Amino acid sequence: MICCKECLDLLYDYIEGSLDQETTDSLEEHFQECPPCISFMKTYKSTTTICRDTLNQVQVPDAVREALLKVLKENKEHPGEN
Amino acid sequence: MSFTQPKEDKKLEEALVREFQGGNLEAYDKIAEIYQKKIYGLSFNLTRNQMDAQDVTQEVLLTLFRKIHTFQGKSAFSSWVYRITLNASYMKLRSKKKEPNVSIDELMPSFNGAGFQQEKIQDWSENTESLLFTNETRDVINKAIDLLPEKEKVVFLLRDVEGLSTEKAGEILDLTVPAVKSRLHRARLFLRKKLANYFEEFTSRKVEK
Structure with missing residues (x-):
């Protein structure tokens, strides 16, 4: 029977699906008896999703895009001056 | 959860890099278009500053232009771009006073x-x-x-x-x-x-x- 500490150590590989069957079984056995670890697993997973969705919203502002285009164009016409 | 670059994209990209190495400037424009958002996004998330992210993106795109002949294809082109982006972002971060990190x-x-x-x-x-x-x-x-x-x-x-x-x-x-x-x-x-x-x-x- 594994404890919470071992459970959290295995979480990464469990979510990746890279644990062997025996370890997966004992981890799931722990989950059945330990609701806090289920909550932990779920919130660990959604942490990644929430952060990814938020940080991926970064867009190149139009002004930056235009400035970059200008620099790249100048660079192509006169390489080495920027 | 992990994302892998689709095979066709990777092939297209490799072809663009070869064309650019052969002197085709239109290929460079396409590469710059593909990577602009990735470079800007990563450097913005690291530096949290629009000016810094703009500087980094410009620097990286110019480096790609000037140093493309040094890219030998030993690792993926995208890995090379990410590495140049990280180094340029770190230079920006080093030049600033650093807030102490929490333990x-x-x-x-x-x-x-x-x-x-x-x-x-x-x-x-x-x-x-x-x-x-x-x-x-x-x-x-x-x-x-x-x-x-x-x-x-x-x-x-x-x-x-x-x-x-x-x-x-x-x-x-x-x-x-x-x-x-x-x-x-x-x-x-x-x-x-x-x-x-x-x-x-x-x-x-x-x-x-």
Whole structure:
């Protein structure tokens, strides 16, 4: 029977699906008896999703895009001056 | 969860790089278009500053133009671009006064002698949707990411935000796969703890209503 500490150590590989069957079984056995670890697993997973969705919203502002285009164009016409 | 570059994209990209190495400037424009958003996004998330991200993007795109002949194709082209982007972003960060990082160890889970979790763990995973794109939530998330030590932050950005594989993140950062995994796990634990404070409060507010 594994404890919470071992459970959290295995979480990464469990979510990746890279644990062997025996370890997966004992981890799931722990989950059945330990609701806090289920909550932990779920919130660990959604942490990644929430952060990814938020940080991926970064867009190149139009002004930056235009400035970059200008620099790249100048660079192509006169390489080495920027 | 991990994202791998589709084969066709990779082939197209390799062809573009070869064409550009052969002197085709239109190929360069396409490469710059493909990578502009990735370079800007990663450098913005590292520096949190629009001017810095713009400088980094410009510098990286010019470096690609000037140094393309030094790219030998031993690793993927994208790994090369990411590495140049990280180095340019670090230069920006080094030139600034650094806020002291909080100790990541203090926010790791704690256990009692029998190995059971000591704190009360709430499940707020179902309550994040309505809050996701509010300004308050975005601030909380950005602040939490800012507090991550650089070693953990860069692994989190490459692997979980950019969606690269563990192997590829290791190649870019010159780290072994176990080292990438361990840093990523610590980053996720740290961020989970930081977000828990915020979302748990929201969850209890909702229950009281």
